[in-house]
Amino acid sequence: MRPIPTFSFALAALVCGALMPGLAAGRMLPDFVDLVAENGPSVVNISTKQAPATAEQLREFSVPDLPEDSPLQDFFRHFFGEEGELPEDGDNPQSRSLGSGFIVSTDGFVLTNAHVVEGAEEIIVRTSDRREFVATLVGTDKRSDIALLKIDGEGLPAVKIGPAQDLKVGEWVLAIGSPFGFxxxxxxxIVSAKGRSLPSENYIPFIQTDVAINPGNSGGPLFNLDGEVVGxxxxxxxxxxxxxxLSFAIPIDVVMDVVDQLQTKGKVSRGWLGVLIQDxxxxxxxxxxxxxxxGALVAQILPGSPAEAAKVRPGDIIVSYNGRDILTSGALPPMVGITPVGERVKLQVLRGGELVDLEVEIGELPEDEQLAARPSEPEKVPANRVGLFVxxxxxxxxxxxxxxxGGVLVxxxxxxxxxxxxxxxGDVILMLDNQPVQDLAVFNRILDAIPSGRSVAVLVQRGDGRMFHAIRVP
Known part of the structure; x- marks a missing residue:
């Protein structure tokens, strides 16, 4: 093998260093040492004591079928034994939940998740210097999963609150907490996405990250590189x-609005439009x-709602809310939720191919916004051109x-x-091709007039909800 002159390596290194200094610097990973040292003392460990469950209550709980390598296997073996045996009344000690939190004011206000302290008889806050405080629950908001606690203390290390709206996808973030009690x-x-709607709560525009979050991290802070809490x-x-x-954090601007309402009113109010929507x-x-x-396609208007008063109709597509474009239906609820109750906002809807401007006064989101709907022999007709017996x-x-x-029954x-x-x-067809269906004769007349090969929207009521479907007429 012929030896390669050593000066060639040196020359290559010099050339690379001269041509790509920015590239090398741009790819350096961030240093979190100072951030953790500065903000670690503000993060607390939260444990709770709850009343012991009776054997009868435990029998109502079914142990899930978990994979053998699941980290929750040890948890269920600890409390239920290898075969899932149940303790007798009085044998099981008070349960303790474990989570994280952080101090938001030097006089002792602490934030955590509502589910961390739910049902607690006693809440214990432990700081990084091993001090323990019995906390008072100021208030909780289950929709946002936020709880505000108060501990007795002065000069406590508090976090800095940052602007969550300035976060960018791809930006580095850091979490500090107590996963599995550590x-x-x-x-x-990094931030993976913003404005995520989850099935459990579509009024919160969650921040999605790939930060490792595990049981025990709940309620802990998410920091940006400036050391500010953003979620x-x-x-x-x-x-x-x-x-x-896949981890999800509540944006800090949503959280601080909840905190302000809990401190001033003792409860949290959210804006309400009163429509059921779909993509x-x-x-x-x-x-x-x-x-x-x-946009957000309106499938149903709730009775007595602000949308009904503003003459919003089923089949309208909301494309703009107070000047902000609506790209997906999931973008609308968070915008409405943060709007103060009583404020008048402008809606722009697509109706019959034309843009229509509406003004609506936002109401207060009720506890249960769903409509209560409960599921002689009618005259049968042959299947029509789309395969329906109505x-x-x-x-x-x-x-x-x-x-x-109105409507016809499938x-x-x-x-x-x-x-x-x-x-x-069992479906009820209420609209066909953007036209209300008053009865069977109207339904047949609309269907007969639709040209072959065209797709049409059909508004269907099923159970307690309504949804549009697209049918292509053969």
Whole structure:
């Protein structure tokens, strides 16, 4: 093998260093040492004492079928034994939940998740210097999963609050907490997405990160590189009970609004529009004459709601809220939720292919915003051109289905376009091709007038909800 002159290596190093100094510096990983040292004392460990469960209460709990390597296996073996045996009354000690929190004021206000302290008889806050305080629960908000605590202390180390709205996807963030009870654990990652809506709560625009979050991290702070808290770690997506790369934090601006309301009013109020909405799919966009899917499609107007007073209609597509574009349906609820009750806002909706401006006075979100809907023989007709057997709705059926007026009942579905669109027996068709369906005759007239090969939107009531489907007429 022929030796390579050593000066060539030196020359290559010099050339690379001269040509790419910015690239080398740009790819350096951030140093979290100072950030952890400065903010670690502000992060606390939270444990609670709860009344012991009776054997009867425990029998109502079913042990889930977890994978053998799940980190929760040890938990269930500890409390239920290898075979899931239940203790007798009085044998089980007071349970203790474990979570994280952080000090937001030098006089002792502490933030954590509401689920960390739920049902607690006593809340104990432990600081990094091993001091322990019995905390008072100031208030909780289950929708945002935020709890505000107060401990007796002066000159406590408090965090700096930062602007969550300035976060960018790809930005580095750091979490400090007590995963599995290991106190003052720091984990880092990046912001994966912003404005995430979760099935459990669509009024919170969650920050998604890939920071390692595990049981015990709940309620802990999420920091940016400036050492400012930008979120409260709240949830993870997991099939095993442990971290799988998807963590969700509540934006700190949402959190601080909750804190302000808890301190001043003792409860949290949120804006309410009173519509049930869905995403605009590619097929539905075609039926509404849209070039591309966007906006929030209104499937139902709740009685007595602000939307009803503002003359919003089913089939409207909300494309703008107070001047802010709505790209997906999930973007609308957080915007409405943070709007002060009583404020008048402007809506822009797409109705019949034209943009319509509306003004609505935002109401207060009720505890339960869902409508209460409960699921002589009608005249049957042959299957129509989309494969539906439909009939008039009898007065008895109207009462059972909570359909005050209009609509036709789907008695059966045969293989064809309607089945492919997801319609099933028992559905009530309220609108077809953006036109209200008053009765069977109107339904047939609208359907007969639709040109072959065109997709149309069908508004269907099923159970207690309404949703649009797109059917392509063969």
């Amino acid at each position: 106190e003052s654990s720091a984990t880092a990652g 409260v770690n709240s949830q993870i997506y997991s099939r095993t009970g442990g971290f799988m790369g 605009v799919t590619r097929e539905l966009a075609e039926t509404f004459g849209m070039k591309q899917p966007r 009939s008039e709705i009898t007065p008895e059926q109207r009462e059972q289905l909570s359909v005050a007026a 008695e059966g579905v045969e293989p064809g376009p309607a089945e492919q669109a997801g319609l099933i027996s």
